[in-house]
Amino acid sequence: xxxxxxxxxxxxxxxxxxxxxxxxxxxxxxxxxxxxxxxxxxxxxxxxxxxxxxxxxxxxxxxxxxxxxxxxxxxxxxxxxxxxxxxxxxxxxxxxxxxxxxxxxxxxxxxxxxxxxxxxxxxxxxxxxxxxxxxxxxxxxxxxxxxxxxxxxxxxxxxxxxxxxxxxxxxxxxxxxxxxxxxxxxxxxxxxxxxxxxxxxxxxxxxxxxxxxxxxxxxxxxxxxxxxxxxxxxxxxxxxxxxxxxxxxxxxxxxxxxxxxxxxxxxxxxxxxxxxxxxxxxxxxxxxxxxxxxxxxxxxxxxxxxxxxxxxxxxxxxxxxxxxxxxxxxxxxxxxxxxxxxxxxxxxxxxxxxxxxxxxxxxxxxxxxxxxxxxxxxxxxxxx
Numbered sequence: 553x554x555x556x557x558x559x560x561x562x563x564x565x566x567x568x569x570x571x572x573x574x575x576x577x578x579x580x581x582x583x584x585x586x587x588x589x590x591x592x593x594x595x596x597x598x599x600x601x602x603x604x605x606x607x608x609x610x611x612x613x614x615x616x617x618x619x620x621x622x623x624x625x626x627x628x629x630x631x632x633x634x635x636x637x638x639x640x641x642x643x644x645x646x647x648x649x650x651x652x653x654x655x656x657x658x659x660x661x662x663x664x665x666x667x668x669x670x671x672x673x674x675x676x677x678x679x680x681x682x683x684x685x686x687x688x689x690x691x692x693x694x695x696x697x698x699x700x701x702x703x704x705x706x707x708x709x710x711x712x713x714x715x716x717x718x719x720x721x722x723x724x725x726x727x728x729x730x731x732x733x734x735x736x737x738x739x740x741x742x743x744x745x746x747x748x749x750x751x752x753x754x755x756x757x758x759x760x761x762x763x764x765x766x767x768x769x770x771x772x773x774x775x776x777x778x779x780x781x782x783x784x785x786x787x788x789x790x791x792x793x794x795x796x797x798x799x800x801x802x803x804x805x806x807x808x809x810x811x812x813x814x815x816x817x818x819x820x821x822x823x824x825x826x827x828x829x830x831x832x833x834x835x836x837x838x839x840x841x842x843x844x845x846x847x848x849x850x851x852x853x854x855x856x857x858x859x860x861x862x863x864x865x866x867x868x869x870x871x872x873x874x875x876x877x878x879x880x881x882x883x884x885x886x887x888x889x890x891x892x893x894x895x896x897x898x899x900x901x902x903x904x905x906x907x908x909x910x911x912x913x914x915x916x917x918x919x920x921x922x923x924x925x926x927x928x929x930x931x932x933x934x935x936x
Contacts, residue, residue: 586625586917589662589702590835590875593745594795597837598878599918606904607894607923607935611647615640619926622662622702622875622915629684630917630924631670632932633659639672639682640932644922647934651687655680657698662742662915664703664710666724671710673699679712679720681727691727695720702742706758706774713739719762719770721777731777737766741792741835744800746771746814761814763789763802769812781817785810791875794836794843796857801843803832809845809853811860821860825849834915835875837883842897844883846872852885854900864900868893875915879923886912886925892933908933 590597616636623632629650630642639653657675664671669690670682675698681690697715704711710724715738721730744761759780760772765788771781787806794801798814807829811820830849837844842863843855852866870889877884882894882903888911894904910929917924926932 585627585665586623586919587665588624588704589622589664589742589915590792590794591877591917593704593706595704595742595744595792595835596794596796597835597875597915598839601879601918601921603879603882603918603921603923604936609906610922610934610936612934613640613642613647613649613932615926615930615932617658617930618928619930619932620660620913620928621926623917623924623926623932624663624665625917625919625922625924626665630932630934631663631665632924632926633661633663633672634926634930635659637674639663639670641687642932644920644934653680653682653687660698660700661712662702664705666705666710669724671703671712671724673701673703673712673714675699677714677716679703679722679727681724693720693722693727693729697738700740704743704745704760706745706760709774711743711760711774713741713743713762713764715739717766719743719760719772721760721774733770733772733777733779735762735764735766735768735770737764737788739764740790744793744795745774746795746800748814761793761795761800763791763793763800765789767804769793769800769802771814781814783812783817783819785812785819790833792835794838796838799857801836801838801845801857803834803836803845803847805831805833807831807849809836809843809855809860811843811857823853823855823860823862825851825853825865830871833873834885837876837878839878839897844876844878844897846874846876846885846887848872852876852883852895852900854897866895866900866902873913874925877916877918877923879918884916884918884923886914886916886927888913890927892916892925906933906935
């Protein structure tokens with residue numbers, strides 16, 4: 553008869569400790585995701601991943617034309633569109649091309665990914681749903697204008713804007729139109745998703761927030777597409793709204809940065825640089841303490857979210873159309889001079905930069921200790 557195996561308690565504890573450590577390590581070793589244009593439905597441009605103090609170039613990938621689209625990264629694959637009409641799927645570790653998808657027109661919109669499907673609009677007004685597992689079209693939906701707006705999601709619905717002046721809400725599974733809302737201008741930016749907190753009389757509700765080229769901020773009920781609020785921003789807006797609690801923040805072509813109170817529909821504050829008068833095209837990045845946005849005035853502005861008071865500014869040598877992304881204690885963005893820069897979030901001082909040699913209008917994406925950005929010479933850069 554076999555004798556029972558005796559296990560030393562200290563050995564068992566050591567083994568259990570190693571197993572737990574291995575499980576934790578595996579959990580951390582898996583790829584994080586940057587699945588939409590600004591990283592989350594509220595479009596805040598903030599990530600909790602970490603980067604090294606001095607990021608090093610890991611690889612570059614050459615697309616067939618200019619990259620204006622911001623990359624998305626899911627499950628170790630980077631997805632980015634280019635003006636050659638191709639969506640590229642690239643290995644996040646090696647930079648090797650995995651596959652491509654041919655759209656019907658140029659791609660300026662950033663791809664958005666949900667449950668294994670890529671959602672993407674093109675320059676011919678076709679909105680594509682692409683199954684990642686088969687690399688083929690799942691369904692398509694036609695609009696009457698160019699699509700630069702990226703998609704956002706609420707439950708089983710996908711929302712995006714078009715240059716035909718409409719905001720669309722489709723069934724995510726089959727592409728059927730649920731509703732559409734007509735604005736008075738192009739819908740260039742990505743719609744944000746705002747969840748109104750529940751109170752004693754009503755449960756929480758989801759709303760789409762649109763800042764459009766008709767100069768209005770609109771709040772739409774996602775259930776039926778009805779407009780519940782409209783705020784005159786005073787100027788054309790190309791940026792997407794950044795949402796924090798009951799406020800949205802955006803820059804305008806009227807050389808202002810605005811905070812709008814969603815509860816009252818009133819503008820909480822306006823910021824205008826005392827000397828420089830240039831439009832804001834980039835979207836804002838939001839932390840608890842700062843609103844950070846670059847402008848065509850060649851400056852990066854950090855403002856108090858409560859008051860709009862200037863906390864610091866950084867002067868670049870060219871226009872900024874790239875939307876900033878906050879990573880820990882630094883903020884990253886590109887310039888039209890072709891410089892990819894990192895600023896100290898507390899002071900605005902430059903702490904790192906990389907010269908690409910070509911204009912950058914795309915915005916950074918950050919996952920799993922890596923940061924990605926494309927340039928107008930068609931190169932996608934990955935730093936680790």
